Amino acid sequence: MNEHDTPFAELPVEEQLFRMRHSAAHVLAEAVLEMFPEAKYAIGPPVDNGFYYDFDLPRPLNPDDLVALEARMRVSVERNLPIRGEQIPKAQAREVFKDQPYKLELIEGITDDTVGYFRHGEFQDLCRGGHTETTGQLGAFALDRVAGAYWRGDEKNAMLQRVYGLLFPTAEALDAYRVTREEAEKRDHRRLGRELDLFHLDPISPGSPFFHPKGTVLYNELTEYMRSLYTEYGYSEVITPQVFSAELFKTSGHYQNFKDDMYMLEIDEQEFGLKPMNCPGHCALFRSGHYSYRDLPLRFAEFTRLHRNERSGVLHGMTRVRSFSQDDSHIYCTPDQVEHEIRSVFAMAKRIYEELGLGLPVIRLATRPEKYAGEIPDWDVAEQQLGDSVRSVGYEYTLAPGEGAFYGPKVEFHFRDAIGRSWQLGTLQIDVAMPTRFGLQYTGADGEDHTPHMLHRAILGSLERFIGVYVEHTAGHFPLWLAPVQAVVVPIADRHVEYAQQVRSMLREKGLRVEVDDSNERMGAKIRRAQLQRVPYMLVVGDREQEAEAAAVRDGTGADLGAIPVFQIIDRMVDERDSRAIYAGAPHEQA
Numbered sequence: 001m002n003e004h005d006t007p008f009a010e011l012p013v014e015e016q017l018f019r020m021r022h023s024a025a026h027v028l029a030e031a032v033l034e035m036f037p038e039a040k041y042a043i044g045p046p047v048d049n050g051f052y053y054d055f056d057l058p059r060p061l062n063p064d065d066l067v068a069l070e071a072r073m074r075v076s077v078e079r080n081l082p083i084r085g086e087q088i089p090k091a092q093a094r095e096v097f098k099d100q101p102y103k104l105e106l107i108e109g110i111t112d113d114t115v116g117y118f119r120h121g122e123f124q125d126l127c128r129g130g131h132t133e134t135t136g137q138l139g140a141f142a143l144d145r146v147a148g149a150y151w152r153g154d155e156k157n158a159m160l161q162r163v164y165g166l167l168f169p170t171a172e173a174l175d176a177y178r179v180t181r182e183e184a185e186k187r188d189h190r191r192l193g194r195e196l197d198l199f200h201l202d203p204i205s206p207g208s209p210f211f212h213p214k215g216t217v218l219y220n221e222l223t224e225y226m227r228s229l230y231t232e233y234g235y236s237e238v239i240t241p242q243v244f245s246a247e248l249f250k251t252s253g254h255y256q257n258f259k260d261d262m263y264m265l266e267i268d269e270q271e272f273g274l275k276p277m278n279c280p281g282h283c284a285l286f287r288s289g290h291y292s293y294r295d296l297p298l299r300f301a302e303f304t305r306l307h308r309n310e311r312s313g314v315l316h317g318m319t320r321v322r323s324f325s326q327d328d329s330h331i332y333c334t335p336d337q338v339e340h341e342i343r344s345v346f347a348m349a350k351r352i353y354e355e356l357g358l359g360l361p362v363i364r365l366a367t368r369p370e371k372y373a374g375e376i377p378d379w380d381v382a383e384q385q386l387g388d389s390v391r392s393v394g395y396e397y398t399l400a401p402g403e404g405a406f407y408g409p410k411v412e413f414h415f416r417d418a419i420g421r422s423w424q425l426g427t428l429q430i431d432v433a434m435p436t437r438f439g440l441q442y443t444g445a446d447g448e449d450h451t452p453h454m455l456h457r458a459i460l461g462s463l464e465r466f467i468g469v470y471v472e473h474t475a476g477h478f479p480l481w482l483a484p485v486q487a488v489v490v491p492i493a494d495r496h497v498e499y500a501q502q503v504r505s506m507l508r509e510k511g512l513r514v515e516v517d518d519s520n521e522r523m524g525a526k527i528r529r530a531q532l533q534r535v536p537y538m539l540v541v542g543d544r545e546q547e548a549e550a551a552a553v554r555d556g557t558g559a560d561l562g563a564i565p566v567f568q569i570i571d572r573m574v575d576e577r578d579s580r581a582i583y584a585g586a587p588h589e590q591a
Helices: 013-035 063-079 090-096 101-108 171-186 189-195 213-233 246-252 254-261 279-287 335-355 376-392 463-474 494-508 523-532 543-548 566-578
Strands: 050-056 084-089 114-120 123-126 140-150 159-168 243-245 264-267 270-274 298-302 326-333 362-366 397-400 410-416 422-431 453-462 487-491 514-516 537-541 550-555 560-565
Touching: 013 050, 013 063, 013 114, 013 123, 013 159, 050 140, 063 140, 084 090, 090 101, 090 114, 101 123, 140 171, 159 171, 189 463, 213 298, 213 326, 213 335, 213 453, 213 463, 243 246, 243 279, 246 254, 246 270, 246 279, 279 298, 279 326, 326 335, 335 376, 335 410, 335 422, 335 453, 362 376, 376 397, 376 410, 376 422, 422 463, 453 463, 487 494, 487 523, 494 514, 494 537, 494 543, 494 566, 523 537, 537 543, 537 566, 543 550, 543 560, 550 566, 560 566
Parallel strands: 362 397, 487 514, 487 537
Antiparallel strands: 050 159, 084 114, 114 123, 140 159, 243 270, 264 270, 298 326, 326 453, 362 410, 410 422, 422 453, 537 550, 550 560
């Protein structure tokens, strides 16, 4: 197995980095086996930002162990040992790894007669390959942390210790990543969710967020914003049941392709399921009516709860949950309406992302997966149609081969947040299976029955996930129209509380969300608290402001805007709210 036909220095940068990280995982395993000769080692792949390796060890690792292991790794780097690989018979591999149960299990799962075998120095590993030429070509690395990981991701298997490492081509790149990660930790939506009193998660209902009053304001403002656009773009909001017979999901194909991720239950000795998505219910809704071509396009939208049985190991705050809602829609149209509907979805998505301060999306086109429903020619047509539509509206796209939904190809909308991380938000899919599986029909201009085309569309995606991402993107500094509390009135002394309450009432009459901080703390402490809560405006009132029917205004950054008459404050805030100005009161924090 000679993978060094092309000199390492001449490989593409991405391939070099992959090999650096992969080789670093081997060097880490070498160091662990030197420190713990009785250790059992499992797998060690390269990952985004570095590498990891899983170990079965006689005791838990501590921070001092990571320092010692990293030092051992650097010795291996300094030795600049050649990394060599070959294919060996499975019988030989069993002998080499006879004392390594995890390697033996991997060998038994390989269908070929030979397996990949790599070594450097005295270290040997079972591996497919993809390495540097020597251990001296690893770049800049640092061991990062230890976490628990079930063998093969199955909670029924042994819990191993996973050692994570960071690796970048240069020390400067490694330092830059650490700075970015530190900023990401400050923005972590789970921490900010509690600090800003928006939401929290609790083990009593894993993967199901509790929205606090302030978080519910944010949630409702987003849904009402989408509803306001539904009227403009011709969507009809519907409500479908939470629980369906398993027969519905068998018809849609979800039972065959998605059942492991569903909550199934028995009712009256029949199998039912909590809906994990709205499309089967929308197909049943369409099937219940009688439509002609004049009724199309028909655009059903829905916000009701969805439930997916995500494994506990993949749950992560608001960005991976079990109970959620989507700004979900399914569009039924004639063949000659498909292009217009796709363009309309792009126009709507562009508008929404701009008004939320997210900028232009990056597009990926996910194509037919290994498990799919429908016919290949229909897939080919749909993939071509999506790709042509993306270009027709002025975007380019990258391919994501095999990552489409089982019922059709999809366009994914990705964006980079304030610290450079990429997130997927919305999707647009052409369904090549469900209209036929449900027997959906409309009467055409020729008086004959025809099968409608079906598009799946979400722009924010999961509202829970979007809120988690948006909290981190903005660091909690929401635009005024989304801010749970839009202003806090701060009386300087007790005698100013009554006037502060009058100011609050005047602003509330215009639909603004305003509070009065009449605590006994000093004014500076009140202003600081409002800043920490990311309140866009602080209105300080004392004797002079009361006499002038004004307030001394500070924005979310603490900048003093001076004394402004209350009626002008109202005009300013109402205009800012209604125009959905982005980060006006508290400018967006850029990393």
